[in-house]
Amino acid sequence: MVARAPLYPIHRRLRRTVASAVCAAAAVFVFGAAVAQADLGPTPTLTPDRSCYVVGQPVQLSGSAFAPYRSYVVSIDGVYLGSRTTDGIGNFSVPLHPGGLPAGAAEHYDLVEVTDGTTSAETNFTLTRRAGFRIANLTGATRTLTGRFVVWGFSLTGVSKPLYLHYLNPSGKLRKTVWLGTTGGACGYLRTVVRRIFPFTVSAGTWTLQVDTQQLYSxxxxxxxVRIRVVIS
Incomplete structure (x- = not known):
């Protein structure tokens, strides 16, 4: 009997070899990228002292890992605010005054950018009005009104909170309490779906609507x- 040479799995070996070569090349590339990143130094960062501000509050902005003793420019939403100089290790801390909100806007998401001409960094914060609410998109007859409840500024720490709406009749007595929803975002914002403004038969007179975070009215x-008054004729 003639001895036959073993049938080695050449294709599999080639595949393993190619795969190993690719992995090795990828490892070299990743290592090279890591070295290049290390050569560039740490990435500049920006940090506001909070994530939510009420209109009129100053924003304390801190920056790090910029070039030392380098002049930098600060802008919010592309609007130039001013320039300062970093310290000896490329850090800074500066107060900003972002201004007000557009008419009709309850809150706004502001983008902050700092550049020293060579490197730049971005961060953001939310600017809100003081706690309030309004009824938007009103439609329908007086006693069958529908619309959205828009609430803002009810959680300046960003912690979600439940919101309740208490209806007080023209005599000042509690008629009904309903759950509106849960706040979201950095400043405690809520925009409900379209719903009945008065989920019951409403009588003529001036009704008081109070929004707060308590299930039991007080x-x-x-x-x-926050309270608003709605006149039903």
Whole structure:
């Protein structure tokens, strides 16, 4: 019997070899990228002292890992605010005054950019009005009104909170309490779906609507609370 040479799995070996070569090349590339990144130094960063500000509050902005003793420019949403100089290790801390909000806007997402001509960094924060609410997109007859409840500024720490709407009849007595939803975003914002403004048969007179974070009604409820009056004729 003639001895036959073993049938080696050449294709599999080639595949393993190619795969190994690709992995090795990728490892070299990643290592090279890591070395290049290390040569560039740390990436500049910006940090505001909070994520939510009420209109009129200054923003304390800190920056790090910029070039030492380098002049830098600060802008918000592309609007130039001014320039300063970094310290000996490329850091800075500067107060900003972002200004107000457009008419009709309850809050705005502001983008901050800092550049020293060579490197730049971005961050953001939310600017809001003081706690408030309004009824938007009103449609329908007086006693069958529908619309959206828009609430803002009810959680300046960004922690989600439940919101309740208390209806007080023209005599000042509690008629009904409903759950509106849960706040979101950095400043405690909520925009409900379209719904009945008065989820019951409403009588003529001036109704008071109070929004707060308490399920049980109290005229002096703790935390933010806002009232509006709605006249039903």
């Amino acid at each position: 005229r002096q409820a703790p935390g933010p609370r």
